Ligand SMILES: NC(=O)c1ccc[n+]([C@@H]2O[C@H](COP(=O)([O-])OP(=O)(O)OC[C@H]3O[C@@H](n4cnc5c(N)ncnc54)[C@H](O)[C@@H]3O)[C@@H](O)[C@H]2O)c1
């Protein structure tokens with residue numbers, strides 16, 4: 218087999234410059250395909266939402282998701298103070314919406330880009346999401362630049378049709394079936 222590979226960071230060779238390690242890590246992470254979600258919140262601290270790929274399943278008993286949220290993000294105070302969030306899993310039709318929620322855009326403009334409802338917690342539920350997990354944040358851990366949020370699922374809404382939206386190599390792809 219003829220595969221082009223490179224070894225950027227080896228355990229035996231500590232990378233002295235943290236900026237280089239950071240860049241190498243990001244370049245490597247760009248090769249890890251990930252589902253794209255819009256994580257929303259609402260409550261006393263107001264409405265907010267951001268695009269997120271750092272989301273995964275933790276346990277099914279009780280149903281729990283993990284979400285990593287950058288402490289420097291504009292949405293951070295609202296998510297932490299409200300204590301609730303909804304993970305809306307995007308379809309291939311949601312590329313523009315993901316860009317809207319991917320930073321810098323004022324919150325009202327983000328939510329004007331789609332239709333929303335609610336389930337149990339009051340966090341915005343994207344009308345045409347593939348799946349929406351409505352959650353309460355039950356624990357958090359220190360992830361350095363990020364807070365790691367453990368989120369118990371209160372309600373789930375899902376639809377059967379549609380393909381997922383994947384982020385890979387810093388571009389969007391459809392999660393169509395592999396033959
Ligand atoms: N987990 C995250 O916080 C995360 C994930 C994806 C994208 N982003 C942000 O979106 C923008 C565009 O990202 P991009 O993928 O086009 O290029 P990029 O080079 O900034 O990131 C490449 C990959 O590295 C990881 N990554 C990026 N920033 C990170 C961070 N601060 N902490 C942990 N992992 C991180 C993600 O998996 C990302 O897809 C950047 O501002 C990036 O910070 C953040």
Ligand SMILES: Cc1cc2c(cc1C)N(C[C@H](O)[C@H](O)[C@H](O)COP(=O)(O)O)c1[nH]c(=O)[nH]c(=O)c1N2
Pocket residue numbers: 253267268269270271272285286287289290291292315318319320321322384
């Ligand atoms: C595809 C993709 C995926 C992610 C992000 C971006 C994009 C484009 N962002 C960044 C996040 O959506 C937002 O841009 C930053 O939090 C900065 O937003 P503000 O401009 O501060 O609102 C992001 N941030 C985060 O804290 N956790 C995550 O998992 C992700 N994932």
